[in-house]
Amino acid sequence: MIITQKKPLEELLQMLQGVTKVAIVGCGNCAAACQTGGEKEIQEMKTLLEERGFQVMATVLPDECCHKMLVRRDTKVLRDCGAEAVVGMACGDGVQTVADNIALPVYPANNTMFLGQVERVGIFHEYCRMCGDCVLGDTGGICPVTQCAKGLVNGPCGGQKNGKCEVSPENDCAWIKIYQRLLLLGQEDKLLKPCRERGYAADAHPRHIDLRGKKK
């Protein structure tokens, strides 16, 4: 899931300077789960803005805010609602997807944090940095690119102290976890595999995937 966090309201109000009529777009998927863009949060935002003198002309909650066709359909109502700006309560992808569909400024109400696991309601952990070359098969299913603060793929640095990472004592050293997990799985020999060469040529942003082939 894409984990988002609310921006401080002050920051959003800065962006909305000079605007009085706004529309709000949320997201029924990740942002709803992150309590940053579901129905409840949209209503809260509406109240907060109205208390500060804004007129909220419309609110929309697409099932997913990163789906262009869906967002196009669901945001049609915004075109003639009189809003001068849109408050996007989704991830960065969702905010841009709304902007792709409407000729109004779309301002983000959230910061997009990471791709993470929902441990339970309101508790999120970063799990994957979407590196494009998944090594989980060699590492007991624990991601060194994400869980190791330095993203090391060839084993640990010397920085752990009592099993905790040098960068943040709140975090376990990923490589000790990987080692223990490989022992548990009887796959310790995977630590002997030759060095992993990681390249970044395929990392030139923005990237695209087209399953339909070349024809557009």
Added chain:
Amino acid sequence: MSLLKTVLENGGFAVTAEMAPPKGYDVSHPLEVAELLRGKVHGINVTDMQSACLKASGLGLCIHLKQMGLEPILQITGRDRNRMGILGDVLSAASFGIDTVLALTGDHPVVGDCRETKPVYDLDSVGILAMLSKMEQEGCDCGGNPLSSVPTLFKGATVTPVYEPLPLQIHKLRRKVEAGAQYIQTQGIFDTESLKRFLDAVDRADIHVPIMAGIIPLKSAAMGKFMNENVPGIAVPDAQLQALENVKASGGKPSELGMTLAADLIGEIKAQSLCCGVHIMAIGAEKNVPAILRQAGME
């Protein structure tokens, strides 16, 4: 050719020391200290913004040392430069005759003094060694393009002997050696028992590489305690901390005891042929290195 390489290949007991570039551009103090090491050591490691604290770059001080006729060892971390930056620095170093290098992953910027710095880690220690080995073997850069001239390097790496779980550290050591590490300097050790435990594990793992024991002369009990608590892989025995306390309580100089402890340890390592040499990290007290070596009977 690398003096350190020559000594290690001829079965000599190698000695290296370590110093940091200044936090500023005036190198007169480091150069004075380096002068004291002339003829006493087979190489001087120049650290690469150790502990992620900003200093003048290591390459600069290495060039100064080389021009004084000393033997610098260029430490290279993967923290601040990507593979192009690292290879470019190594080639520049080689143009000054600096051919002994030590690859490290590097402490993370958030533990240092410029916390907002973007960490690079394009390559880790293993990746740096692998890139340099490939360059030497195939005469190519990090993109596979031919180089017009290709240096021959003597490449080292580090290891942390006091590490739990030790097999994980041994695995990493193996990867470093496979990637081309030709010598190893260890994190500071303070007793031969922990060193022997580690060396046994290296033997059992069938890893063959010259290992130089890291020596940190203690300046005080407080320094030892601080390192025990904060520096990964450091385990100063309680008896040594107590001895340092006692010296202080009786009005003596703990730093002198620290030098004696270091000298004794070096003497033991050499007498028992535990390691191929020692690497002395005096942490600002490099001027004491000649005296420590003298005490260890290594003139």
